[in-house]
Amino acid sequence: MRSFRNTATALITALVISACVTINVYFPAVAAERAADRIINDVWGEDQQHQQPPSEQSPQSSAPDSATERLTAFAMGTLSLFIPTAQAQPNFDISSPAIKSLTQSMEQRHSQLKSAYDAGAIGLTQKGLIEIRDQSAIPLQQRNSLRKLVSDENADRNALYREIALANKQPDWENDIRSTFARRWIERAPKGWWYQDGSGNWRQK
Numbered sequence: 426m427r428s429f430r431n432t433a434t435a436l437i438t439a440l441v442i443s444a445c446v447t448i449n450v451y452f453p454a455v456a457a458e459r460a461a462d463r464i465i466n467d468v469w470g471e472d473q474q475h476q477q478p479p480s481e482q483s484p485q486s487s488a489p490d491s492a493t494e495r496l497t498a499f500a501m502g503t504l505s506l507f508i509p510t511a512q513a514q515p516n517f518d519i520s521s522p523a524i525k526s527l528t529q530s531m532e533q534r535h536s537q538l539k540s541a542y543d544a545g546a547i548g549l550t551q552k553g554l555i556e557i558r559d560q561s562a563i564p565l566q567q568r569n570s571l572r573k574l575v576s577d578e579n580a581d582r583n584a585l586y587r588e589i590a591l592a593n594k595q596p597d598w599e600n601d602i603r604s605t606f607a608r609r610w611i612e613r614a615p616k617g618w619w620y621q622d623g624s625g626n627w628r629q630k
Contacts, residue, residue: 452601456517460589461602461609464519468531469613521592527585534581537574547575548619548627553586553607554579558619558627582606 538555541547546562547555555578560568586606590599611620616630 452595452598453517454601454605457598457602457605458609460517460519461606462613464524464528464585465606465609465613467528468535470532470535518592519589521588523588524585524592527581527588531578531581531585534574534578538578541571541574542614542618545617545619545629546571548621549607549610549614550621551607551611551623551625553603553610554582556621 538547541563544562546557546559548558550556555575557571557575560571563571586599586603587596589602590596614620614630619627619629622628
């Protein structure tokens with residue numbers, strides 16, 4: 426019996442430590458994707474929704490029928506008392522004044538960039554930015570203006586990813602946020618727009 430209790434204690438301790446480590450590095454990918462979609466809708470003015478229902482786990486209906494199963498069930502039940510939200514998608518904050526200001530700036534600029542997207546002069550990159558891919562697609566007198574717009578847009582996008590990470594008190598999430606946005610910018614882009622694939626080659630949707 427003492428051996429059983431020692432084993433249970435060791436298992437619970439290991440699970441708690443492991444879960445705590447997981448919480449420290451956990452990136453809420455689903456919540457981040459939904460946040461990205463909301464911001465992209467604001468910037469591009471699109472109404473189309475891309476909903477992803479949260480994953481559902483099948484309930485465990487069978488009762489434990491061995492000492493090991495009883496021990497595991499007990500350990501997991503005890504673990505939930507310490508970290509009840511370990512498996513939940515947490516709130517993802519995109520409401521800070523800095524994020525709102527950047528979103529509004531990008532929304533205002535998009536009306537000037539849209540014609541360049543449509544003409545194929547600019548495209549979306551795998552780093553969550555935009556890039557001039559064919560300046561000959563626009564009149565000569567508009568090219569300097571376009572370069573300025575692209576530079577300003579990229580500055581706002583870089584700041585946006587950083588501010589979202591800071592708003593969620595997780596600066597180390599910045600790269601994950603950037604990757605999430607990069608994927609969603611491309612996936613939500615209208616037909617005919619250009620984007621870079623994983624190898625950096627330009628492709629048209």
